[in-house]
Structure formats: C-alpha cells, structure tokens
Amino acid sequence: MAENEDARRSDESLKLALAISLLRSKVLKSVKESSALSPSQSDALLRCKRKAKERKQEILRLREDLKDAQDASHCDLFPESAACKCYFFDNFGELSPKHHGTAFDNRFSDVLRRRFLRQVRFKERRRRVGSSSSSSQQRNSLGLIEEDETEQLRASVDFLVEICDSVSSVDDSKFANLAHQAVDFILVTLKNLLSMGRNLELVEGIINSLVIRLIRQMCSSLSENGSQHTGTNAQFCIQHLIRKLGSKPYIGQRAILAVCQRILVLAERLLFSDPFDDGFPHMHESMFIMIQLIEFLVTDYLLEWSKAEDFDNMLLEDWVTSIVQARKALELLESRNGLYALYMDRVTGELAKQLGGVSSFLKLKPDIINCLFR
Incomplete structure (x- = not known):
C-alpha cells in the first residue's frame, strides 16, 4: 500500500514537471516570435500604439470641453x-x-x-x-x-x-x-x-x-x-x-464721420427714388435717426472730448467737413422734404456754438469754421 502511494506521488510530480516544461516552451516560443519581427513591423506597431494613445487623450479633452459647454449653457450667468x-x-x-x-x-x-x-x-x-x-x-x-x-x-x-x-x-x-x-x-x-x-x-x-x-x-x-x-x-x-x-472720442468721432458718409449716400438715393416706393418710408426714418445721432454725440460729448489728451484734431476737421457736405446734399432735397435741411441746420448751429466756446478748437482751419456759418 505504501508502494502505491509513492507511485501516485511520483506521477503527480511528473505531471507537474511536464506542465512547467510546456509553459516554459510556450514562453520561449513567444519571445522568439516577437524578436523575429522585422523593423518595419515593429515601427508599425509603435505607430498604432501612439495613435491609440493620442485618440484616447483627444476623447478625454473633448469630453472635458463638452462638460464645460453643458455647464455654461445650464448655469444662470x-x-x-x-x-x-x-x-x-x-x-x-x-x-x-x-x-x-x-x-x-x-x-x-x-x-x-x-x-x-x-x-x-x-x-x-x-x-x-x-x-x-x-x-x-x-x-x-x-x-x-x-x-x-x-x-x-x-x-x-x-x-x-x-x-x-x-x-x-x-x-x-x-x-x-x-x-x-x-x-x-x-x-x-x-x-x-x-x-x-x-x-x-x-x-x-x-x-x-x-x-x-x-x-x-x-x-x-x-x-x-x-x-x-x-x-x-x-x-x-x-x-x-x-x-x-461715443462717450469715448476715439469711437464717437469715427461714428460721426461714418454717419455723415452714409447720409451722403442716402441723400443721393432719395434724390432719384420714387416717393411711392415701398422702401421710401424706411429711408426717410433712417435719415432722421442718423441726423439725430450726430446731434446726440455733439451735444453730449464734444466739450468733454476737447479735454481728452488723445483728442484727434485732424479727425475733427474730417467729420466737420463731412457734416458741411451732408448739409449741402440735404439742401438738394428741400423740394421733397425741407425738414432734412432744417434739422441739419440745427445740428450745424449747435456744432458751431460748441466749437466757438472752446479755445483749442479755434486752431482749426478758418475755412472749415466759416463753412458752418454759411
């Protein structure tokens, strides 16, 4: 009976040894196969791994951006x-x-x-x-x-x-x-x-x-x-x-200049347009709202603009000249609507009053100032 037990133990030891040897052979075989890869195959494998890693990082970044966007859209700003x-x-x-x-x-x-x-x-x-x-x-x-x-x-x-x-x-x-x-x-x-x-x-x-x-x-x-x-x-x-x-002269002066240029264009359109055209009332409203904007900027800010250190006198001369040109263009429309010229006369009168009350404005070209009083 003791002999049978010894034989059984020896069989188990033999099986264990065979299993270990098979495992070692498989490991050695896989190592040989991996070492047998060509350089091009190994480079391709590295590139695939690198791309997979970059895609994973990009997905994580997109998830973060999506989360931030959702938080911003739902929060009460x-x-x-x-x-x-x-x-x-x-x-x-x-x-x-x-x-x-x-x-x-x-x-x-x-x-x-x-x-x-x-x-x-x-x-x-x-x-x-x-x-x-x-x-x-x-x-x-x-x-x-x-x-x-x-x-x-x-x-x-x-x-x-x-x-x-x-x-x-x-x-x-x-x-x-x-x-x-x-x-x-x-x-x-x-x-x-x-x-x-x-x-x-x-x-x-x-x-x-x-x-x-x-x-x-x-x-x-x-x-x-x-x-x-x-x-x-x-x-x-x-x-x-x-x-x-326009409280900032850098913006306000450019706004007046741009509005005057648009008034010149609109005045030419009104001169040759049909009064019964569907778009005529809208052009009429736009003309008044632009003249009103010039009046607001001049009356509200011109005196304060003159106190600014970065006030541009050359730009002032440009938009004052443009206002004079706009008034002349509106005088041509007097037969159609004399209110344009009357409203612009009020604006130029206020402008002349403001310019005459500030000593720094007296350095402007005399012909520009004289045009306001014609």
Missing part, C-alpha cells in the same frame, strides 16, 4: 441680483440736459465683467467648434486669452453686434444686461489698449468695423436672418448703444 443698472438706457432717444458721466466709471462691476467674459467665451466656443485647426490651437481659441486684450476687444465687438441682430426692445432685460456689459467692457478695454499703445492699427480696424456694422444695423429694417424688427424701437436701441460708445 446673469441672475436678477446682477441686473443692468437702469441709468444705462436713461434719456433713450432724447437730448441729455446734463451728462451723467462715462460708462467706465466706478459703477463698472468686476462681477459683471467676469460673467460677461464667460458669456463671450461660450459664444466663441460654439462658433469655433468644428474648425480644422490642431487640438492645441483649438484649445487656445476656445477661451479668451487674458493677456491679449486685443482679442478680447475683437470678441466683445462681435458679441455686441451679434446680440443687436435679435434686439426688439429695451424692456428685454437680457438684452439690457448684455448690451450694458458689452459697452462698458469695450470702453474699458479700448482705454487700456490706447494707454499702452499696443496694436493701434489693429485696434482702429476693430473700432471702425464696430461703428460701420452698428450703423448698418441701425439703418436696416431687416436682420440678417430676414426677420422684421418691431418698428423703429430696435433702431433707437442700436442708436443708443452707439451714443453710449
């Missing part, structure tokens, strides 16, 4: 506690008896500024998703770079123009919040850039684009998507935004 100050739309469509300060005074809230930047980032992210740039460039473009205020200015300008496409009334609290914060942010950023003297040509291009696009929207009865604005209320909203932006 502008609660009632951060409502727009009512003073922003004071004197809406009316002459200001007294100027109430600039838009970048102590009432500018850091909390509103941060929330506004978050909203702009979210808009930029939705606009640029799907671009063909590399992943690193895309990550930089999805958010505003804090150090580059020029890009912040450009994004804020695009944001303001975009929300003006859907403006219907100043009673819309969301539009009032966004418009107020956008105007304040643009003015503050522009002030910083001009003081540092950075990218002045680029900044001028951005501001000129802002002025032209807002004036085009102010004078347009149709938005880009073809929907009709509710009467002239939307036009007055955009006019008020340009008026607020």
Whole structure:
C-alpha cells in the first residue's frame, strides 16, 4: 500500500514537471516570435500604439470641453441680483440736459465683467467648434486669452453686434444686461489698449468695423436672418448703444464721420427714388435717426472730448467737413422734404456754438469754421 502511494506521488510530480516544461516552451516560443519581427513591423506597431494613445487623450479633452459647454449653457450667468443698472438706457432717444458721466466709471462691476467674459467665451466656443485647426490651437481659441486684450476687444465687438441682430426692445432685460456689459467692457478695454499703445492699427480696424456694422444695423429694417424688427424701437436701441460708445472720442468721432458718409449716400438715393416706393418710408426714418445721432454725440460729448489728451484734431476737421457736405446734399432735397435741411441746420448751429466756446478748437482751419456759418 505504501508502494502505491509513492507511485501516485511520483506521477503527480511528473505531471507537474511536464506542465512547467510546456509553459516554459510556450514562453520561449513567444519571445522568439516577437524578436523575429522585422523593423518595419515593429515601427508599425509603435505607430498604432501612439495613435491609440493620442485618440484616447483627444476623447478625454473633448469630453472635458463638452462638460464645460453643458455647464455654461445650464448655469444662470446673469441672475436678477446682477441686473443692468437702469441709468444705462436713461434719456433713450432724447437730448441729455446734463451728462451723467462715462460708462467706465466706478459703477463698472468686476462681477459683471467676469460673467460677461464667460458669456463671450461660450459664444466663441460654439462658433469655433468644428474648425480644422490642431487640438492645441483649438484649445487656445476656445477661451479668451487674458493677456491679449486685443482679442478680447475683437470678441466683445462681435458679441455686441451679434446680440443687436435679435434686439426688439429695451424692456428685454437680457438684452439690457448684455448690451450694458458689452459697452462698458469695450470702453474699458479700448482705454487700456490706447494707454499702452499696443496694436493701434489693429485696434482702429476693430473700432471702425464696430461703428460701420452698428450703423448698418441701425439703418436696416431687416436682420440678417430676414426677420422684421418691431418698428423703429430696435433702431433707437442700436442708436443708443452707439451714443453710449461715443462717450469715448476715439469711437464717437469715427461714428460721426461714418454717419455723415452714409447720409451722403442716402441723400443721393432719395434724390432719384420714387416717393411711392415701398422702401421710401424706411429711408426717410433712417435719415432722421442718423441726423439725430450726430446731434446726440455733439451735444453730449464734444466739450468733454476737447479735454481728452488723445483728442484727434485732424479727425475733427474730417467729420466737420463731412457734416458741411451732408448739409449741402440735404439742401438738394428741400423740394421733397425741407425738414432734412432744417434739422441739419440745427445740428450745424449747435456744432458751431460748441466749437466757438472752446479755445483749442479755434486752431482749426478758418475755412472749415466759416463753412458752418454759411
């Protein structure tokens, strides 16, 4: 019986030894096969592993971006506690008896500024998703770079123009919040850039684009998507935004110059257009709203512009000359509507009064001043 037990143990030991030897042979065989791979096959294997790793990282980044976008879309960026100050739309469509300060005074809230930047980032992210740039460039473009205020200015300008496409009334609290914060942010950023003297040509291009696009929207009865604005209320909203932006002479002077040039074009169209044409009433309204905008900017800010250190006298001469040319063009329409010339005479009279009351304006070319009194 003892012999049988010894034989059974020896059989188990033999089986264990055979199993270990088979396992070793398989391991050695796999090692030989892997070492027998050609260099091209090993390079291809490494490339596949590298691509798989990059795809995994890209998927993780996209998941993070999607999560951020969902969080931004669902969170309440502008609660009632951060409502727009009512003073922003004071004197809406009316002459200001007294100027109430600039838009970048102590009432500018850091909390509103941060929330506004978050909203702009979210808009930029939705606009640029799907671009063909590399992943690193895309990550930089999805958010505003804090150090580059020029890009912040450009994004804020695009944001303001975009929300003006859907403006219907100043009673819309969301539009009032966004418009107020956008105007304040643009003015503050522009002030910083001009003081540092950075990218002045680029900044001028951005501001000129802002002025032209807002004036085009102010004078347009149709938005880009073809929907009709509710009467002239939307036009007055955009006019008020340009008026607020014009508190800065860098923007205000360029706005007057652009409006005068558009008046010249519109006056020529009115001269040769049919009074019974469907678009004639709209051209008539646009003419008055542009003349009114010039009056607002001159009466509200001209005296304060003259006190600014960066006031451009050459630009002043350009838009004063343009106002004189616009008045002459409107005099040709006196047979159709004499109110155009009368309204422009009132504006030029106020302008002459303002220019004559400031000693620094007396250095202008005499022929320009004399044209205002003809």
